[in-house]
Amino acid sequence: MRKPLSVLLVLLVSVAMVLAACGQGNSGSGSGSSSPAASPSPSPSGSSAPSPSPSESPKIDYPTKAIELIVPFAAGGGTDAVGRATAEALKKELGVDVVVVNKTGGGGAVGMQDGLSAKPDGYTITVVTREVVSLPLLGQAPFQTMDFRFIGNVNRDPAVLVVPTDSPYQTAEALIEAIKNKPGSLKFAASVVPNYYGIQFAEAAGLDFITIPFNGAAPAIVELLGKRADFGIYNPGEVKAQVDGGNLKPLAVMAEERFPGFPDVPTFREIGYDIVSGTYRGLAVPKETPEEIVKILEDALAKAVEDPDLIAFMENSFLGRQYMDSETYTKFIEEDIKILTPIIEIAKQQM
Amino acid sequence: MDSFVQLLQGFATAGTWENLLYCTIGVTIGMLVGVLPGLGPTTVTALLLPLTFGLDPIPAIIMLAGIYYGSMYGGTITTVLINTPGEAASVITALDGYPMAKQGRAGTALGVAAIGSFVGGTLSVVGLAFVAPPLARLALEFGPAEFFALIVLGLSLIVGLMGKSLIRGLIAALFGFILSLIGQDPITGSLRWTFGQPHLMGGLDFVTIAIGMFGLSEILIAFEQKTEAGAKIAAKIKGLLPRREEWRPTIMSILRGTGIGFLIGLIPGSNTVIPNILSYTVEKRLAKDPPRFGKGAIEGVAGPETANNAYCGSALIPLFTLGIPSSPTIAILFGAFIMHGLTPGPTLMQTDADLVWAIIASMFIGNLILLIMNLPLAGMWARIALIPPRYLYPVVLIICIIGAYTVSNSLWDVGVMLVFGIIGYLFRKLDIPLAPVVLTFILGNLMETSMMQALIGFQGNFLGFFQRPISGTLLAVSILIIALSVYSNIRNRRNLLGGDAEE
Numbered sequence: 001m002r003k004p005l006s007v008l009l010v011l012l013v014s015v016a017m018v019l020a021a022c023g024q025g026n027s028g029s030g031s032g033s034s035s036p037a038a039s040p041s042p043s044p045s046g047s048s049a050p051s052p053s054p055s056e057s058p059k060i061d062y063p064t065k066a067i068e069l070i071v072p073f074a075a076g077g078g079t080d081a082v083g084r085a086t087a088e089a090l091k092k093e094l095g096v097d098v099v100v101v102n103k104t105g106g107g108g109a110v111g112m113q114d115g116l117s118a119k120p121d122g123y124t125i126t127v128v129t130r131e132v133v134s135l136p137l138l139g140q141a142p143f144q145t146m147d148f149r150f151i152g153n154v155n156r157d158p159a160v161l162v163v164p165t166d167s168p169y170q171t172a173e174a175l176i177e178a179i180k181n182k183p184g185s186l187k188f189a190a191s192v193v194p195n196y197y198g199i200q201f202a203e204a205a206g207l208d209f210i211t212i213p214f215n216g217a218a219p220a221i222v223e224l225l226g227k228r229a230d231f232g233i234y235n236p237g238e239v240k241a242q243v244d245g246g247n248l249k250p251l252a253v254m255a256e257e258r259f260p261g262f263p264d265v266p267t268f269r270e271i272g273y274d275i276v277s278g279t280y281r282g283l284a285v286p287k288e289t290p291e292e293i294v295k296i297l298e299d300a301l302a303k304a305v306e307d308p309d310l311i312a313f314m315e316n317s318f319l320g321r322q323y324m325d326s327e328t329y330t331k332f333i334e335e336d337i338k339i340l341t342p343i344i345e346i347a348k349q350q351m
Numbered sequence: 352m353d354s355f356v357q358l359l360q361g362f363a364t365a366g367t368w369e370n371l372l373y374c375t376i377g378v379t380i381g382m383l384v385g386v387l388p389g390l391g392p393t394t395v396t397a398l399l400l401p402l403t404f405g406l407d408p409i410p411a412i413i414m415l416a417g418i419y420y421g422s423m424y425g426g427t428i429t430t431v432l433i434n435t436p437g438e439a440a441s442v443i444t445a446l447d448g449y450p451m452a453k454q455g456r457a458g459t460a461l462g463v464a465a466i467g468s469f470v471g472g473t474l475s476v477v478g479l480a481f482v483a484p485p486l487a488r489l490a491l492e493f494g495p496a497e498f499f500a501l502i503v504l505g506l507s508l509i510v511g512l513m514g515k516s517l518i519r520g521l522i523a524a525l526f527g528f529i530l531s532l533i534g535q536d537p538i539t540g541s542l543r544w545t546f547g548q549p550h551l552m553g554g555l556d557f558v559t560i561a562i563g564m565f566g567l568s569e570i571l572i573a574f575e576q577k578t579e580a581g582a583k584i585a586a587k588i589k590g591l592l593p594r595r596e597e598w599r600p601t602i603m604s605i606l607r608g609t610g611i612g613f614l615i616g617l618i619p620g621s622n623t624v625i626p627n628i629l630s631y632t633v634e635k636r637l638a639k640d641p642p643r644f645g646k647g648a649i650e651g652v653a654g655p656e657t658a659n660n661a662y663c664g665s666a667l668i669p670l671f672t673l674g675i676p677s678s679p680t681i682a683i684l685f686g687a688f689i690m691h692g693l694t695p696g697p698t699l700m701q702t703d704a705d706l707v708w709a710i711i712a713s714m715f716i717g718n719l720i721l722l723i724m725n726l727p728l729a730g731m732w733a734r735i736a737l738i739p740p741r742y743l744y745p746v747v748l749i750i751c752i753i754g755a756y757t758v759s760n761s762l763w764d765v766g767v768m769l770v771f772g773i774i775g776y777l778f779r780k781l782d783i784p785l786a787p788v789v790l791t792f793i794l795g796n797l798m799e800t801s802m803m804q805a806l807i808g809f810q811g812n813f814l815g816f817f818q819r820p821i822s823g824t825l826l827a828v829s830i831l832i833i834a835l836s837v838y839s840n841i842r843n844r845r846n847l848l849g850g851d852a853e854e
Contacts, residue, residue: 074393074394074397074679075393075394075397075398076393076394076396076397076400076679076682076683076686080397081686084401085401088401101760102394102759102760103759103760103761104553104759104760105549105550105552105553105759105761105763106549106550106551106552106553107535107552107553109549109552110549110550110552110759110761110763113549114761138540140542140549140552141549142547142549187808193535193536193537193538193539193540194539194540210807210808210810211807212495212804212807212808213537213538213540213804214804215537215800216682218619218620218675218676218677218682219619219620221675222490222491222493222494222619222620222675223494223495225491225673225675226491226492226493226494228494228495228808229808237689240689240694241674241685241688241689241694241695241696242674242696244694244696244698245674245694245696245697245698246697246698247673247674247696247697313401313404313690316689316690316691316692317686317689317690318689347540350539351536351539351540351541
């Protein structure tokens with residue numbers, strides 16, 4: 001009786017260990033992966049052997065071991081998808097494992113803070129999102145935006161104004177007109193609070209509408225389809241299914257240029273409102289990281305974003321690609337601090 | 352019967368050796384994921400999603416869906432055996448499943464859970480196959496006001512779970528409510544009770560609390576028993592099947608669980624815990640002798656375990672018909688569709704009908720595989736209950752710690768779990784029931800959010816709740832239930848409070 005029981009016990013513990021290891025989030029390491037699904041599937045990651053980059057700077061021997069990539073949001077979200085695709089592509093460029101670790105909590109603050117307090121040796125990289133700007137401005141983060149050294153941007157998605165297809169407002173102008181005529185009565189189903197898209201829309205167009213906040217785009221879209229709200233502002237990936245299915249109609253895009261996925265939809269600038277907003281995801285390391293390491297990572301990322309697997313994955317997932325190098329990205333972030341500061345002041349007053 | 356022919360074609364597709372293989376892999380991973388507390392199907396489907404990129408869409412989605420419903424089977428195992436919920440959906444099962452294990456009936460609890468899961472899972476897939484489109488429109492009618500009314504209804508039923516003393520039950524319920532307030536205000540985004548701690552910004556995690564309060568406190572209580580003689584372990588394992596006189600109530604509770612799970616699954620924004628809570632409370636209300644609940648009532652395992660599997664099938668209806676992911680795991684399945692160039696929603700049934708039917712057929716097959724795996728395994732797992740505590744509890748402790756760690760890959764959650772283990776221990780010593788804490792914790796947040804969302808929509812008018820047909824009806828029923836409880840309380844004080852959720 002005793003023997004089989006102890007075997008069972010050992011089995012239980014080892015299963016627990018394996019699963020816990022899965023939770024650590026490696027997943028992509030091809031042949032070495034613990035999941036049985038990895039072996040039969042010719043995953044894009046496992047197919048190509050890591051090729052050591054020949055032109056490595058002689059001064060510093062980096063990288064020599066696995067790099068940890070912190071994703072400050074849960075597995076399964078857009079940030080996680082971008083992080084994993086980037087990790088796979090970086091692995092090919094750097095010749096070492098890039099292991100994704102999801103460190104959730106604090107709307108991104110926990111993971112980003114973990115990334116900042118790691119040793120500045122380039123072996124811990126953080127995926128940063130727009131929250132790297134907004135959380136410090138809100139006073140909800142223990143760090144400052146510029147504590148990071150930004151390596152480069154990978155993904156950028158504009159915000160899209162949508163209405164139900166059978167809405168009485170078939171253009172952005174008509175909707176804005178209607179909101180102006182009936183101040184404080186039209187309803188905006190927001191996917192997150194505080195909602196910078198909504199605030200920016202209201203401020204730039206001088207509008208007064210009701211914001212109903214939801215936890216994510218899906219329940220907000222249900223509110224729209226159920227005719228309990230009049231319009232919504234989301235990212236393209238969140239509305240693609242509904243736009244394709246003919247349930248939602250995009251009216252205008254908050255971007256400098258038209259969004260390739262919705263070529264017929266005008267930008268806000270085209271219709272006379274200077275509204276540019278959206279979300280972005282890039283990589284960053286602590287400020288103290290040596291210059292040579294930043295340069296190696298920047299070069300690797302520049303090549304990684306051209307990786308065909310990454311491109312295919314991002315396109316399939318409806319995630320927009322927009323690479324920026326370290327200098328451009330840092331300027332972009334500084335610019336976004338200026339854009340978000342007045343918006344967050346308004347958000348704070350509404351709290 | 353057009354759909355019937357299509358379903359047969361779906362079986363032909365799902366029955367190819369490749370798809371069968373991926374279905375088996377999926378449900379097996381799902382079951383293992385369910386066994387380990389903390390690690391949920393959402394995380395694992397997300398981790399495996401990139402690996403399916405090289406696969407065809409059909410095997411990829413068959414496998415990911417298998418993880419999703421397979422985890423509902425696995426979650427029961429740790430819950431029943433070591434009082435540590437393997438999955439959020441299994442928390443309710445702990446109330447009666449663990450007492451059953453203590454009586455040597457772990458095998459029966461697992462057996463009934465497997466059968467109920469199979470029945471619930473299969474019937475809800477039948478619903479998914481044949482009645483999905485008309486039901487989908489109902490889902491859109493379910494806004495925040497209706498959601499609020501549903502939770503009020505749930506809470507009005509929960510009064511019966513309060514335990515021996517109404518005051519102690521209320522203390523527990525309010526404690527859970529207060530815990531649910533921690534974190535970001537769902538309406539304004541401002542921070543409440545976070546004390547500048549970023550880990551608290553997103554609130555406390557339900558699974559972490561449940562692991563601590565149920566699993567760890569069980570170990571702490573066991574420490575008090577000096578010798579092994581004190582810690583009573585089951586002498587031997589009784590059969591996998593219910594006793595003869597238990598069959599009828601068990602079957603009835605499985606059928607009721609199927610109905611409840613199926614209906615709740617249609618509601619966007621719901622989760623697997625809600626059907627379980629409702630099913631448990633309904634079973635307790637309908638039972639001839641409610642005090643039995645909490646001491647190993649078989650209906651208390653059969654109903655909820657069925658409900659969460661029925662939920663899984665019908666929760667796919669909003670995805671297939673409207674393109675709306677109604678829970679986090681389904682959101683990842685949604686991502687899998689998009690990644691493979693498919694758009695879930697009304698057009699999917701027209702453009703890729705063969706794919707949809709293959710997935711539906713694979714869910715029949717997957718549920719059957721799970722039943723075949725689980726019934727014999729139930730006997731094997733049940734033997735864990737025979738392991739002397741001095742060997743078992745260290746392992747349970749390890750599982751609790753690993754489980755809490757995997758919630759967000761940080762020691763923070765391990766600390767939270769330990770704190771709640773101590774709180775759970777103190778509550779047990781003070782005879783305060785644990786169930787209301789976790790129930791109001793999970794419902795409190797949903798209730799607050801949906802009430803505020805609805806009120807914003809009604810521009811502050813509380814009467815709005817009664818002006819919409821579904822929410823008005825649900826609230827009227829809740830008021831009726833509360834009124835009847837008060838009435839019966841006046842007539843017979845002992846009756847209302849007679850039911851104990853816990854010892």
